[in-house]
Amino acid sequence: MRGQRSTVWIATAAAIVSLLMAALAQWQETGVAAGGDRWFASLCLAVYFVGAVGVIVLGVGYGRLLGVVTSIAARFLAPPSALDRPHGSGTSNALTEAVDAHLADGDRTVRHLREELQDLQVRSRLSERQKRHVEAILYSLRDAVLVVDGSDRLLMANEPAAKLLGFDAAHACHEPLAEIIGRTHAEFVELLRQSRCNRTEATKRELVFTQGDRPRAFEAIISCVQEDGKTSGVVAVLHDVTKEKEVAQMKNDFVSHVSHELKTPLASITAYSEMLADGEAGDEETRKEFYAVIQNQAQRLNRLIEDILNISRIESGLIKVKKEQASLTILIEEQMQMIRSYAEEKNITVTSGQPIVYDQVHVDKDMISQVIINLLSNAVKYTPAGGHVTVGTEVDEAARLVRVTVTDTGVGIPEDEMGHLFEKFFRVSANNKQAKGTGLGLNLAKQIVEKVHDGRMFVTSKVGVGSTFGFELPLATAEQAAAV
Amino acid sequence: MANKVLVADDEIHIIHVVAIKLRNNGYEVIAANNGLEAYDLACREKPDIVVTDYQMPLMTGIELITKMREDERTKDIPVILLTARSFAVTQEQQESLGVSSCLSKPFSPKELLKTIQDILYQRQLAVKC
Numbered sequence: 001m002r003g004q005r006s007t008v009w010i011a012t013a014a015a016i017v018s019l020l021m022a023a024l025a026q027w028q029e030t031g032v033a034a035g036g037d038r039w040f041a042s043l044c045l046a047v048y049f050v051g052a053v054g055v056i057v058l059g060v061g062y063g064r065l066l067g068v069v070t071s072i073a074a075r076f077l078a079p080p081s082a083l084d085r086p087h088g089s090g091t092s093n094a095l096t097e098a099v100d101a102h103l104a105d106g107d108r109t110v111r112h113l114r115e116e117l118q119d120l121q122v123r124s125r126l127s128e129r130q131k132r133h134v135e136a137i138l139y140s141l142r143d144a145v146l147v148v149d150g151s152d153r154l155l156m157a158n159e160p161a162a163k164l165l166g167f168d169a170a171h172a173c174h175e176p177l178a179e180i181i182g183r184t185h186a187e188f189v190e191l192l193r194q195s196r197c198n199r200t201e202a203t204k205r206e207l208v209f210t211q212g213d214r215p216r217a218f219e220a221i222i223s224c225v226q227e228d229g230k231t232s233g234v235v236a237v238l239h240d241v242t243k244e245k246e247v248a249q250m251k252n253d254f255v256s257h258v259s260h261e262l263k264t265p266l267a268s269i270t271a272y273s274e275m276l277a278d279g280e281a282g283d284e285e286t287r288k289e290f291y292a293v294i295q296n297q298a299q300r301l302n303r304l305i306e307d308i309l310n311i312s313r314i315e316s317g318l319i320k321v322k323k324e325q326a327s328l329t330i331l332i333e334e335q336m337q338m339i340r341s342y343a344e345e346k347n348i349t350v351t352s353g354q355p356i357v358y359d360q361v362h363v364d365k366d367m368i369s370q371v372i373i374n375l376l377s378n379a380v381k382y383t384p385a386g387g388h389v390t391v392g393t394e395v396d397e398a399a400r401l402v403r404v405t406v407t408d409t410g411v412g413i414p415e416d417e418m419g420h421l422f423e424k425f426f427r428v429s430a431n432n433k434q435a436k437g438t439g440l441g442l443n444l445a446k447q448i449v450e451k452v453h454d455g456r457m458f459v460t461s462k463v464g465v466g467s468t469f470g471f472e473l474p475l476a477t478a479e480q481a482a483a484v
Numbered sequence: 485m486a487n488k489v490l491v492a493d494d495e496i497h498i499i500h501v502v503a504i505k506l507r508n509n510g511y512e513v514i515a516a517n518n519g520l521e522a523y524d525l526a527c528r529e530k531p532d533i534v535v536t537d538y539q540m541p542l543m544t545g546i547e548l549i550t551k552m553r554e555d556e557r558t559k560d561i562p563v564i565l566l567t568a569r570s571f572a573v574t575q576e577q578q579e580s581l582g583v584s585s586c587l588s589k590p591f592s593p594k595e596l597l598k599t600i601q602d603i604l605y606q607r608q609l610a611v612k613c
Contacts, residue, residue: 260568264589267495267589267590267591271501274594275505275593280508280593
C-alpha cells in the first residue's frame with residue numbers, strides 16, 4: 001500500500017513539473033516568435049499554472065482517499081490491534097474511528113454470545129448430570145419413590161414403587177396416577193391430590209399396603225414442589241416400617257413379659273415378708289414356711305434374671321463358655337432326677353430309653369444341663385396327668401453326632417405356631433391358659449445348642465398326641481477325648 | 485356369720501398368703517388355681533367377694549369376670565383384680581366389667597384386706613339403704 005501511495009505522489013509531482021515546463025516553453029516560444037504578443041503568453045502561463053494547482057489538489061485528494069480505502073481494507077483483513085492507524089485527520093479519520101468502533105462492538109457481541117453459549121452448554125451438562133444423579137439415587141433406594149406433576153401425572157417412579165403399587169414403570173410415565181393405581185390404591189392417590197391442593201410442604205402418614213398376602217405398614221412422606229407460588233409437583237416416599245413396628249412391638253412385649261415375670265415372684269416375697277413383719281405368722285413352723293417361700297421365690301427371680309442375661313450374653317457373644325469332656329447320659333440322668341418330684345406331683349412318668357455306648361461330648365456342662373431341664377420341665381408342664389415323658393438318645397456314627405429327644409404325650413402344638421416356638425417370649429396360645437411360663441426357655445435352649453455348641457434344635461408335634469423336642473450335638477473328637 | 489372370699493390365682497404361694505391374712509381377720513376363704521375352677525366355685529359357693537389374678541390358666545381373670553357378669557347367680561358379686569401387668573386393664577374396661585378395684589402386683593396383704601373391708605362395707609350400706 002505504501003508503494004502505491006508513493007507512486008501517486010511521484011506521478012503527481014511529475015505532472016506538475018511537466019505542466020510548469022510546458023508553460024515556460026510556451027511563454028518563451030510565444031514571446032520570442034511573436035515578438036510582442038505578451039498578453040497571450042501570460043494567459044497561457046496562467047492556464048498552465050491553474051492546471052498544475054488542480055493536479056496538485058487532485059493528487060492530494062486521491063492520496064487521502066487511497067489511504068482511507070487502504071485503512072478500511074486493512075481493518076477487514078487484520079485485527080484492529082495489528083493495524084497501522086493512518087495519521088490523517090478530518091472526515092477520513094472519523095470514518096475510520098466509526099468503522100473501528102462498530103467493528104469493536106460487533107466483536108464484543110460475538111464474544112459475549114460465545115461466552116453465553118459456553119455457559120449454557122456447561123449448565124446443560126450440569127443439569128443433565130444432576131438429573132442422572134437424582135435418577136441413580138432414586139433407583140438405588142429401597143424405599144418406594146414416585147413423583148407426579150402439577151396435574152397428578154406420573155413423572156418418575158423407581159422399581160420398589162412400581163412393585164409395591166403394581167404398575168409398569170416403563171409404560172406408566174406421564175399417565176394420570178388415578179388411571180394407573182386409582183382402583184387399587186385410591187387412598188394414596190387421594191392423599192397426593194390433597195397434599196398438592198393444600199400445598200403442604202411435608203405430610204407424614206401411615207398407610208397399609210398389601211404385598212403378597214401380607215399387609216405391610218408404610219410411612220408415607222409427601223412433599224410438594226413449589227414453583228412461583230404454585231405446586232408444580234408432588235414427591236412421595238414410602239418407607240416400609242413393618243419390621244420397625246414388629247421390633248417395637250417385640251420390645252414392648254419383652255418389657256411387658258419381663259416385668260410380669262419379675263413381679264410374680266416379687267409379689268410373693270413382698271407379701272410374705274410383710275406378713276412376717278406384721279407378726280401374722282403365729283408359730284415357728286409358719287414362720288419357717290414363710291422364710292422358705294421367700295427364699296424359693298428369690299431363687300426363682302434369680303433364675304429368671306439369669307435366663308434373660310444369658311440370652312442377652314449369647315446374642316452379643318459375651319458369654320463365658322467353659323467346654324469340657326462330659327458324658328451326656330450322666331447329664332440327662334441328673335436332670336431327670338431333678339424333674340421327677342415335679343412329674344410325680346402331676347402323676348406323670350418320666351423314663352429314659354436304652355443308654356448309648358459312646359456318649360462323650362465336648363460341652364459346657366451347666367449350659368447343656370439347662371437345655372435338658374428346660375425340655376423336661378416343658379414336657380411335664382404341658383402333659384396332662386397320667387401322661388408319659390420319654391427321654392431318648394442315639395448316636396449317628398456317620399455324622400459323628402449324638403441326638404437327644406424328649407417326647408411327651410401332651411397337648412401338642414398347632415402347626416401354624418410351630419415356626420415361632422423358639423422366638424423369645426413366644427408362648428403357644430393354648431398353653432397360655434394351661435400353664436405359666438416365660439417363653440424364654442426354648443429360645444435359651446436353641447441359643448445354647450446352636451450358637452454355643454454348633455448343634456441343632458428340632459421339634460415335631462401333633463395336636464392332641466404330643467410333641468418331641470430334641471437337639472443334636474457333635475460327639476467329642478479323639479483329640480478332645482485324649483485331652484481329658 | 486363370716487364373709488366368704490373366693491381367691492383365684494395360679495400361684496399357690498399367693499393364695500396361701502392371702503388366705504392366712506384373711507382368715508386371721510375373720511374371713512372364710514375358698515380358693516381356685518385357675519379361672520374355670522374359680523367360676524364353678526363362684527356359682528356354687530356364692531362368695532361375698534372374689535379376688536382374682538389377671539393371668540390364669542384355662543380362663544383368664546377378665547374371662548372369669550365376663551362370665552360371672554353374664555351369669556344371674558354371680559353377676560352382682562364384687563371383684564378385685566390382681567395384676568402384674570400395670571396397664572393390662574384400662575379404667576374403661578374396669579368400669580364396663582364392674583371391677584370394684586384393681587391392685588398391682590406386688591401388692592400388700594394389708595392393702596388387699598383394707599380394700600375388701602371397704603368394698604363389703606359399702607355394699608352393706610347400700611343394702612341397708
